[in-house]
Amino acid sequence: MAAGKEALKAVLIDLSGTLHVEDTAIPGAVDALKRLRESHIPIKFVTNTTKESRRCLYERLVALGFELREDEIWSSLWAAQDLLRRRNLRPMLMVDDAALEDFTGLTDVKEEEQNAVVIGLAPNMFNYSHLNKAFRLLLTGAPLIAIHCGRYYKRSDGLALGPGPFVKGLEYASDCESEVVGKPSPAFFQSALGDINPAHAVMIGDDVRDDISGAQALGMRGFLVQTGKYRTGDESRISPGPAVVCSHFSEAVDILLKEYSVSGRDS
Amino acid sequence: MSALENSRVTGVLLDVSGVLKDGETAIPGSVEAIRKLREAGLTIRFLTNETQMTRRKLAASLIDLGFCLQERDIIPPCPALVTLLKRENMRPHLLVHPDILPEFDGIDKSNPNCVVVSDAADNFTYENLNEAFRVLINMEKPRLFSLGRGKYYSDNGGLTLDVGAFTAALEYAADIKAEVIGKPQPEFFMSVLRDMRVEPQEAVMIGDDIVGDVGGAQNCGLTGVLVRTGKYRSSDEKHPTVHPDAIVDDLAQGVDLILKSRK
Numbered sequence: 001m002a003a004g005k006e007a008l009k010a011v012l013i014d015l016s017g018t019l020h021v022e023d024t025a026i027p028g029a030v031d032a033l034k035r036l037r038e039s040h041i042p043i044k045f046v047t048n049t050t051k052e053s054r055r056c057l058y059e060r061l062v063a064l065g066f067e068l069r070e071d072e073i074w075s076s077l078w079a080a081q082d083l084l085r086r087r088n089l090r091p092m093l094m095v096d097d098a099a100l101e102d103f104t105g106l107t108d109v110k111e112e113e114q115n116a117v118v119i120g121l122a123p124n125m126f127n128y129s130h131l132n133k134a135f136r137l138l139l140t141g142a143p144l145i146a147i148h149c150g151r152y153y154k155r156s157d158g159l160a161l162g163p164g165p166f167v168k169g170l171e172y173a174s175d176c177e178s179e180v181v182g183k184p185s186p187a188f189f190q191s192a193l194g195d196i197n198p199a200h201a202v203m204i205g206d207d208v209r210d211d212i213s214g215a216q217a218l219g220m221r222g223f224l225v226q227t228g229k230y231r232t233g234d235e236s237r238i239s240p241g242p243a244v245v246c247s248h249f250s251e252a253v254d255i256l257l258k259e260y261s262v263s264g265r266d267s
Numbered sequence: 268m269s270a271l272e273n274s275r276v277t278g279v280l281l282d283v284s285g286v287l288k289d290g291e292t293a294i295p296g297s298v299e300a301i302r303k304l305r306e307a308g309l310t311i312r313f314l315t316n317e318t319q320m321t322r323r324k325l326a327a328s329l330i331d332l333g334f335c336l337q338e339r340d341i342i343p344p345c346p347a348l349v350t351l352l353k354r355e356n357m358r359p360h361l362l363v364h365p366d367i368l369p370e371f372d373g374i375d376k377s378n379p380n381c382v383v384v385s386d387a388a389d390n391f392t393y394e395n396l397n398e399a400f401r402v403l404i405n406m407e408k409p410r411l412f413s414l415g416r417g418k419y420y421s422d423n424g425g426l427t428l429d430v431g432a433f434t435a436a437l438e439y440a441a442d443i444k445a446e447v448i449g450k451p452q453p454e455f456f457m458s459v460l461r462d463m464r465v466e467p468q469e470a471v472m473i474g475d476d477i478v479g480d481v482g483g484a485q486n487c488g489l490t491g492v493l494v495r496t497g498k499y500r501s502s503d504e505k506h507p508t509v510h511p512d513a514i515v516d517d518l519a520q521g522v523d524l525i526l527k528s529r530k
Contacts (some may be wrong), residue, residue, distance in 0.1 A: 126392040129430070135419065135428050151440050152400070157402060161440055163398050169436035173428050260431045 003259045008041055008260045010196045012074075012189065012215065013056065014205030017228015018249055020064050025228050028250035030065045036253045037067065046203075048076045048169045048182040048210065050121035050147050050163065051096045074192040076147045080118055082191055083145065083181055087116075090135055094166075095120035095147070096132065115140075117170070117177075120147040121164050126166050126210075138174035143249040171239030172252040183207075184214025200241075204252045206245040212242045223252045271471070271490065271513055271528040278465030279304055279525065280456070280484065282474035283325070284317040284343070285497015286518050288332060290423030294496050296519030300331040303522055306334055307529070309461045313341045314456070314472070316415030316449045316479065318385035318430070319364045319387050322346070335424040342459050344449030345370045346416045348383065351412075351448065359383040359412070362399045362433075364390060380406065384445070386416035386430045397435065411437055415449035417479050423497040441498025450476070462488075473498060473521045477501050482509035 013019065019029050036043065045068065048058065058070040079094070081103050084091055090109040093100070099120055100107050103157050117134045138144055151161035165179050182188055193201055198219040205211025205222070212222035216238075224235055224242035227249070235245045246252045252258075287297050304311055313336065319324055322345070326338035326511050336507055345367060354358060360379035361371060364387050403409040417429035430482045441463065449455055460470060467488030474480020475497030486493040493503065493511040496518070504514060515521040 101404070123393045126393040126396070129386075131391070131432070132428050136426060136431070137428060151442070152404075158399060160437075161393070161400055164435035165396075165400075166437040167433035167438040169428075172435035173432035201387050 008256070009038065009199060009200035010042045010044065010193055010202075011256070012046045012192055012201065012203045012220070014045050014203075014207065014211050014221075015045055015061070016128075016226055017206035017230070018047075018204060018211075018264045019061070019066060021228060021266075023060075023064070025064045025066070026249055030067075030246060032250035032253040033066055033068075035257065040259060042196075043068075044074045045185065046189070046205075047075045048148050049099075050077070051098050052077075053099055053170070055099070055101065062134050068217040071149055075102075076188065077120065078122075078190050079181045080145055080147055081106060084116065089116035089143070090114055091116040091118045091145070092134060092142075093118050093120075094122045094125045094134065096122055101201065112240055115142050116145060117142055117168075117192050118145045118147070118187075119167050121163050123150070124162070126161070131170065132165065134170055135173050138170060138176055144170060144174075144178040146178040146180045146182075149180055183210040183216070186214065189215050189218045189220060202256060204249065206230045208238055208242065213238045215244070216240065223256070224247055224250055228263050271492075271524055275469055275486060276309065276471050276490075276525050276529060277418075278310040278460070279471040280312050280314045280449075280459065280472040280489070281518070282472075282476065282480050282497075283313050283329070285421050285499070286473060286494055287329065287334060289421050289497055290331075291328070293332040293470055294517060296517055298335075300519045300522040301336070303526060306411035307526055308404070310465055310526075311336075311340060312458060312459050312463060314450060315343050316342065316386075316417055316430075317343050318345060318367055318414045319368045319492070320386060321369055322445040324366070332391075335409045342455075342511055344455065345385075347455065347458070348412060348414060348448045349374065352383075354379075356410075357381045357410070360399060361412075362390070362395055363387050372442045377461060379385070381410040381412060381513055383412045383414070383438070384430060384434055386417075387433070389436040391428075391433055396436065399437060400440045403437065403443065409441055409443050411441070412443040413447050415479065416445065416447050417476060419498060426498060450474075451484070451486065453487050456487040456489065460489075471525055473515075473518060477503040477506050477511070479507050481511045485509070492524075494518055495519060499501070 052239045054073045092114045147166045149164035151164045152162050201220045203215035203220050216222045221243035221245045226247050358375045358379050358384045363385040413434040416431035416434050418431050419426045419429050471490045472484030473492045481491035481493050490512045494511045495516050
């Protein structure tokens with residue numbers, strides 16, 4: 001394993017299912033994060049959210065005892081606002097009200113000045129008149145940016161349509177292809193890494209497709225943890241399989257520190 | 268334009284929205300063009316994917332605009348669907364425009380075993396789409412019928428989402444393929460031609476939808492003519508797969524072309 005391994009420049013860590021499940025930290029995860037920090041390797045926390053702002057995610061993790069900075073969190077919503085700012089886009093935002101605080105300065109673009117469509121989860125905007133506005137913008141060549149393409153999600157009264165169907169409907173009508181900013185899009189992992197070469201980075205997560213397969217497609221090494229949504233046999237569902245499979249986050253950190261400190265001394 | 272020369276055109280199929288009218292206004296020259304076709308003795312049918320009003324109401328509105336036609340000349344997809352629903356003992360959950368509900372009067376809609384989606388316009392709310400999705404996801408063998416699957420149409424000069432966008436959304440959500448009734452489905456064209464007693468090679472279709480009208484007609488062996496009115500966009504002339512036999516500025520020019528070809 002150590003042969004050919006590059007120096008470690010960044011660790012990306014999934015949140016839900018990897019560090020915590022709902023309001024409970026995964027056993028050993030708080031201490032493991034402390035141990036990882038002692039290595040001074042840059043860390044980013046990466047997650048797909050359509051609703052929770054960065055501040056909201058930060059406050060939850062702090063309450064669970066994790067030590068982190070708010071700017072270490074890289075969510076799909078945050079990646080969307082980053083993309084908008086980098087490309088100087090003025091969006092029509094179809095996102096949940098709670099998500100708007102991630103888009104400071106981008107929320108009140110006048111209709112005639114909009115030149116991009118962003119779709120998160122916004123059931124109150126998924127109707128004929130708003131979709132028509134989005135459609136007409138797309139016909140002028142505006143990019144269609146999707147926070148993610150989930151088909152449906154579980155609501156208290158049963159299954160409910162996610163953003164995906166509305167993204168696909170708009171793609172069909174306007175003959176365009178959306179840019180998906182969340183996991184597992186390679187662009188998502190690259191934007192979290194910034195200038196760091198993916199070959200020098202590791203992704204730790206519980207979702208074999210969204211976390212591991214997505215990161216490995218970009219050239220990162222994927223560490224699959226067997227917590228959260230992990231189901232027996234998940235590691236054989238992707239090819240190539242995860243670089244490392246470990247029982248939980250704490251073990252992932254131990255393996256990482258051991259592997260890379262050895263390779264560090266060697267080189 | 269050469270495709271129309273030396274042809275023996277005996278039947279003409281016309282799209283309605285974007286060809287005869289745009290919104291509630293007749294497209295200039297189109298009333299006169301229909302009169303000329305009739306005077307020349309050609310058999311005419313109006314082949315439309317219109318599902319925002321009943322056939323009766325559509326006929327009345329076109330007659331009001333001055334068009335010379337009868338209700339039976341208009342072929343919308345709804346009657347064909349109703350026939351199919353009855354034949355296959357289908358009990359539909361309807362996601363349609365309230366104005367076409369009367370077309371489904373004789374159909375059992377209890378305990379649905381399929382979903383029908385058409386251009387429901389303002390009825391395309393999140394909750395209505397969600398309800399249709401839940402009916403589909405709870406079926407053992409989900410069936411979704413779509414009345415046409417147009418991408419968009421022109422309504423009073425502005426482009427507006429058509430049923431196809433919502434059909435695509437439901438298909439993706441429930442991971443199924445819809446069954447389309449209406450243009451560009453071949454059976455829709457062929458059954459009209461049978462009724463007209465016109466062979467495909469003797470028929471011309473004129474429409475503003477490059478895929479639904481022109482492509483659909485050409486697939487059945489008809490001549491397909493695209494008009495530069497309605498939802499027409501200049502990019503239609505560079506369509507990757509559909510190449511119209513002729514492109515004309517409007518219906519009036521298309522009709523002149525047909526009449527000239529018969530002399």
